[in-house]
Amino acid sequence: MRYAMAIDTKKCVGCSDCVVACQTENNVPIGYCRDWIVEVTDGTYPQLEIELRSERCNHCDNSPCVRCCPTGASHYEKGGIVTVTHNKCIGCGACIASCPYDARYSHPEGYVDKCTFCFHRIEKGLKPACVAVCPTKCMYFGDLEDPNSEVSLVLKKRKHKTLIPEAGTKPQVYYLI
């Protein structure tokens, strides 16, 4: 089992629905977020290109945040999901500093919080809230080890990339380009 996400930059319109759906699903306080939108514009008028990406924790295979956590609060769950056990977290912030994707934030309650791939939903056979809500259906989620999962199928079919691969973290969020 290896959970992964693929996000189609050709379909994403950058509407931020994934952000607000995550906030209301996971009680993320106003002013904080576990996922966010990045817009990259290239070129000069009128020769232009835009890449729109919904970004979040990459649930890396080789996660610096898990390695540097002094209490073991940051750890791998089933399927490679990287999570934080809130009551073991001392809020030292080492993981925040170590993450090349800036995917973690300090919750006002004193612990570090981040995307869980909506573990509580996928356990029930549901998709993560961001995937389920996306009006453009630009996000695919599933098990990479299952060759017939929608994420495996779309990655086979489409050209894709990961973010900051040079950091060597083996990220598991793929962008279709």
Add this chain to the structure above:
Amino acid sequence: MAQKRRDFIKISSLSAAGLIFGSQYLRSSVPEYAKQNLGALGPMSLHRTPTYCEVCFWKCAGWIYKNDEGKIQKIIGNDEDENCNGRLCPRGTGGVGMYYDEDRLKTPLIRVTGADGKQTFREANWDEALDVVAQKLQKIKEEHGPECTALFTHGSGGHYFGNLLKAFGSGNIAAPSYAQCRGPREVAFLATFGAGLDSPEPTDIRDTRCLVLIGSHLGENMHNGQVQEMSDAIDKGATIITVDPRFSTAASKSKFWLPIKPATDMALLLAWIHEIIYNEWYDKKYVEKHTSGFEQLKEHVKNFTPEWAHGITTIAPDVIRETAREMRNASPAVIIHPGRHVTWYGDDTQRLRAVAILNALLGSWGRRGGFYLPEKLEVPEFPHPPFPKPNKTWRDAMGGKYALADLALASGVCDATIPSPDLNCNIKGWIVNGTNLIMTLPDEKKTLEAIKNLDLLVVVDTMPMEITGYADVVLPECTYLERWDDIRVVHGRKPNIALRMPASDPLYDTKPAYWIAQKLAQKMGLGDYFNYEKFEDVLDWQLKQIGTSLDEMMRIGVKNYPRESGPLYFTEDDTPIEFGTNTGKIELYSTAIAAEGFDAMPVYTAHMTPPQGFYHLNYGRAPMHTFGRTSNNPNLTDLMDENTVWVNPKVAKEWGLKNEQPVYLENQDGIVSDFSIKVRITERIRFDSVYIVHGFGHANPKLSRAHGKGASDSQLISRVLLDPIMGGTGMRGNFVTFRMEKGSEAKS
């Protein structure tokens, strides 16, 4: 009758007690159950209530979920709903913020003048506030006649207050969504196909092979079903052609982006028509069978070559030809999208006629991948006595103009409120529900002039929008999450209905619009028109007429019905089709428009270009906001809390502007934005234009998150280009320049 100047009152007398619930929730700790990293929080454990969204007019159906403490937690789309297919847009998902917004109106308010002459709002109970409204309406009726009252509305409340006014004897029921937005395209499509477009537009985007967007920024306007289908069309490899001076999100998804010179779209459309006719790329069988006026049109567009259009639009002739060929190749699965906010330059009905004609030539109307034939379920109106016929309406104040307008003009009602020797009846009382006229109508000065002449202004809203500051009485409505409402009836591929029921009792001393209208009716002796005990009884009665019940709808939320009007598209046999036009054909030459004395076929008119140092003021949407109504929503301001002014890097260099630098905008009439707006330097905007998102720059400090954030495009739209055919208010003829400080002179 001269009235004392009506001062703007900030909603300032609210008690602090009401604030606790909202702010406590917003700032409080995360509930216990959610502290578990992999906690129990899941949709199965939450109670759900059916609703349909009120954040925009698309009205997607969904479920309101509550947490274990019984508090509203989230809203999720209903899978059975064709408008959203189980996926709400960011505004719908963030609709919870409307409920939790601690700045909401919380109690009725009545304008009072103190001994010192100072006007303030006094908190009132519902009975006294409604008494004041009923008495003032009766007084207007006695002194001027009931037809001297009007309703401005946007959203679900319009039906109840509309019925109240009709029962009272007034037919002045106007929504700015017509003359300030989609009106011209309705008139143009009625004139061409004998049918309007309505909402959602019957564009068959999911099966299209070519989608043409002209200034329409799907993806930034989150018209949910259409955005979803555009994404499906991208998956299927459809060609998208976007015409926009700005590199919109849709442009970035397009095979062809035509960075047109602003205000020249008509020339491009005429050149496309020319190419399609003279290359014989039109659908010959369809045109011959269904249209009238082809030869006149062919003669009319003879000289509108791509070379001619190049000089006007700056779009290269080969690009015009190639895009026309793309449309032909996809025909009839091609959509030249009519857009929605189309009140631009005053020749908008004619521009939309050109759009309709292009669709007709390509045979896309009534065809798969073009425009489908929608069907709507008829829900019987709850029985009430017949409405009296009003003695006069706003039309009588128009001197016979705008006869083709098929709905009331909000701007026309506003005009009819300003006294003039030509009018024998001025409108004296307004009810305003769910629309912030200060921002929705152009030419703020004129709106304020009209308001000054009113004997009564009642505002029914959930939020202290600017218009509330001018009210005599403010009536706080509860949000859509706290109320029953009419059954939502959508015209779509299938007839379908949706139910809205309250997920919570109204917070504060707020009430649903149906209750307010019924109580007012009772106080005015019109109770027979609202003859029911509870609104649920009305819904149950109506639902039983259409083969369901309130019980069933509370369980399923959305019900789809089989089509009864026939197939989704025209059949390809020889059955003749009767169109609702004068000739019964698709009119390429419009007899209805000609009969009113206007050009029967669209012509190109050159529009003004900005003077030196000024730029076209283009405005539009951001996907997480609906007009100005969401700009204080805590969840949505978290995504975007102010607008920016998009400036081309060359222009920025000329003015020495830096990213994020606050500037003021000044328009051609010397109007300076109330607030500064931050510069966004981007290649995505043409050098002769700037772009700002509509709905920001709120002036009422009681909108604590929205106040003073960004600039209001509405404030800068003081030049209105009236559409002579239907009275639409063209708003794209305004130009702005930069001011570094509010008081400073613009750089010359």
